Amino acid sequence: xxxxxxxxxxxxxxxxxxxxxxxxxxxxxxxxxxxxxxxxxxxxxxxxxxxxxxxxxxxxxxxxxxxxxxxxxxxxxxxxxxxxxxxxxxxxxxxxxxxxxxxxxxxxxxxxxxxxxxxxxxxxxxxxxxxxxxxxxxxxxxxxxxxxxxxxxxxxxxxxxxxxxxxxxxxx
Numbered sequence: 097x098x099x100x101x102x103x104x105x106x107x108x109x110x111x112x113x114x115x116x117x118x119x120x121x122x123x124x125x126x127x128x129x130x131x132x133x134x135x136x137x138x139x140x141x142x143x144x145x146x147x148x149x150x151x152x153x154x155x156x157x158x159x160x161x162x163x164x165x166x167x168x169x170x171x172x173x174x175x176x177x178x179x180x181x182x183x184x185x186x187x188x189x190x191x192x193x194x195x196x197x198x199x200x201x202x203x204x205x206x207x208x209x210x211x212x213x214x215x216x217x218x219x220x221x222x223x224x225x226x227x228x229x230x231x232x233x234x235x236x237x238x239x240x241x242x243x244x245x246x247x248x249x250x251x252x253x254x255x256x257x258x259x260x261x262x263x264x265x266x267x268x
Contacts, residue, residue, distance in 0.1 A: 099124035101167075102145055102153040104131045106213070108205055109164040112262035113152040116168045116255070120175035129153075132213070164201075164262065165193045168255045178255045188249045192256035200238065203231040204263035 103110030117124040129151040146153040180186040207227040248256040
């Protein structure tokens with residue numbers, strides 16, 4: 097059975113989930129979600145796909161989940177890829193995925209939306225500047241951690257790297 101990922105290309109979180117699936121070698125296909133036309137906020141999407149009204153959303157047979165970090169964890173469980181070599185590495189990966197979702201991707205995604213997708217007359221320069229300051233602080237934390245390292249955790253490509261990389265792909 098083919099995994100279905102409800103997603104859209106402008107979303108860094110959809111990108112993270114799609115990249116994990118693509119790199120895992122699992123059989124999957126994207127299902128386009130027209131976010132900018134309000135599909136995720138529709139009663140049909142919330143009742144038929146995701147009660148949280150978000151993308152990405154993964155469906156694999158009877159298994160369903162949202163949130164890019166949860167999707168990445170599922171892909172790791174199913175494929176055996178992107179996890180750590182030890183219990184400590186796995187918790188460090190989880191720590192970085194949670195940090196990314198709260199500090200890096202949340203600020204990058206919101207700032208990118210405010211600057212690029214919100215109609216110009218609704219853009220608030222003070223809010224954008226505040227978010228850019230928080231985003232810079234997150235970049236500083238990641239850059240400091242990476243001094244002398246190539247990978248965020250361990251010696252290979254893990255969900256920590258994949259998660260943090262998701263919004264670095266997009267220009268903010």
